[in-house]
Amino acid sequence: MFRSLRFLRGxxxxxxxxxxxxxxxxxxxxxxxxxxxxxxxxxxKIAAISGLSGGVSTNxxxxxxxxxxxxxxxARGGIKGRPLELTHCDNHQNATDSAKCYRDILADKDIVAIxxxxxxxxxxxxxxxxxxxLPIIGQFPVSKFDLTNPxxxxxxxxxxxxxxxxxxxxxxxxAKKVGLVTLDIPTADVIRKSVGDVLSKAGVEIxxxxxIAPSTADLSAPAQxxxxxxxxxxxxxxxxxxxxxxxxxxxxxxYKKTVAFxxxxxxxxxxxxxGAGGPLTVGLVFPPAWDTSTTFxxxxxxxxxxxxxxxxxxxxxLGSWLGVQLFAQLAATxxxxxxxxxxxxxxxxxxxxTGGLTPPISFADKxxxxxxxxxxxxxxxxxxxxxxxxxxxxxxxxxxxxxxEPGA
Numbered sequence: 001m002f003r004s005l006r007f008l009r010g011x012x013x014x015x016x017x018x019x020x021x022x023x024x025x026x027x028x029x030x031x032x033x034x035x036x037x038x039x040x041x042x043x044x045k046i047a048a049i050s051g052l053s054g055g056v057s058t059n060x061x062x063x064x065x066x067x068x069x070x071x072x073x074x075a076r077g078g079i080k081g082r083p084l085e086l087t088h089c090d091n092h093q094n095a096t097d098s099a100k101c102y103r104d105i106l107a108d109k110d111i112v113a114i115x116x117x118x119x120x121x122x123x124x125x126x127x128x129x130x131x132x133x134l135p136i137i138g139q140f141p142v143s144k145f146d147l148t149n150p151x152x153x154x155x156x157x158x159x160x161x162x163x164x165x166x167x168x169x170x171x172x173x174x175a176k177k178v179g180l181v182t183l184d185i186p187t188a189d190v191i192r193k194s195v196g197d198v199l200s201k202a203g204v205e206i207x208x209x210x211x212i213a214p215s216t217a218d219l220s221a222p223a224q225x226x227x228x229x230x231x232x233x234x235x236x237x238x239x240x241x242x243x244x245x246x247x248x249x250x251x252x253x254x255y256k257k258t259v260a261f262x263x264x265x266x267x268x269x270x271x272x273x274x275g276a277g278g279p280l281t282v283g284l285v286f287p288p289a290w291d292t293s294t295t296f297x298x299x300x301x302x303x304x305x306x307x308x309x310x311x312x313x314x315x316x317x318l319g320s321w322l323g324v325q326l327f328a329q330l331a332a333t334x335x336x337x338x339x340x341x342x343x344x345x346x347x348x349x350x351x352x353x354t355g356g357l358t359p360p361i362s363f364a365d366k367x368x369x370x371x372x373x374x375x376x377x378x379x380x381x382x383x384x385x386x387x388x389x390x391x392x393x394x395x396x397x398x399x400x401x402x403x404x405e406p407g408a
Contacts, residue, residue, distance in 0.1 A: 039078025043085035047105045048117030054092035064311030065320035066116030071307035079331045095121040106132045115327040116320040135343045138323025152373040156319050157285045161398045165379030166283025167198040168401045177207045179226035179234040184211035223249035233258040240265035251277035264315035275384030282382040286357045289318040296355025360407040
């Protein structure tokens, strides 16, 4: 069962940290339940806020992943026999519309949590979220609120773990000199620091440090700049919409060495197509979304095929699907389901079932990371050689790069 909140598009999209890794994207306005004759009674209501349109690019997989989870849960009987209802709200990739989403959602006291999707502007709405004590589950954390606020419960390390891990893998490849491309906006400072710290510690020199405007469409000039003197690798961390263009531009300069980037907005076919002209290192947080070797990886792919067959199989849809699953997992244990009980339940949740997508997770214990609200210290890396994507099956630990065993 789905609803959508509609409102006018706000001013020009504001750049934010989240879209350094991905550019958010869309969903529909359909309202449906799981199956005829399925769960009945008062719905259990959650909401998801994402950039479903507008901005530099769109990624409808945020919505399709969450929708697949809701439809699958309802098809299997709902939560304690009650249907799960998800409200999508489009922030159009700007803070004004994000604030409007939160005003509408917080006004509906029956909405008990945010789960699925990902909003980039929680710092601006933190006071309202805190006043309502609305828990936020399974986002792609990017803001200070996401990383540290006790109302935030994240099993995706996004840029703080994934970009760090991607850079660790570049170091492990033996690179001594790298070129780096980031967006020329203040929120990219944390990325430059994270990447720079890893490289500096390893004695790897950034020989070309290039910054581009978020609106840059022709990437031939920055591609020429970052490949000067033929660095051992190029780390390109800008909008997802710019990444495939960037890879082509880099190869057109004659650069044949490794290009490293965040892969959350790309499916396997996308990655392999980009890797036809030279090796790629693709950073992720979970196992690749197309992998079915884990319990939840298999279930996610089956749910997407059954309920969002046109949806993209990438880390964005997987993360959104997982956020809804985590909510449902908790709600099934609660005698009363409201904001207060959901928050209290999350705070006491010792065994978070992520179906093998992460190491063992406990929301009841202190985060193992220097980010209080991010509970997953793992990242993964896909390498592409001659147009073929390969994942070694391992999750690696933030900071140490040691292999971590997944949870059951």
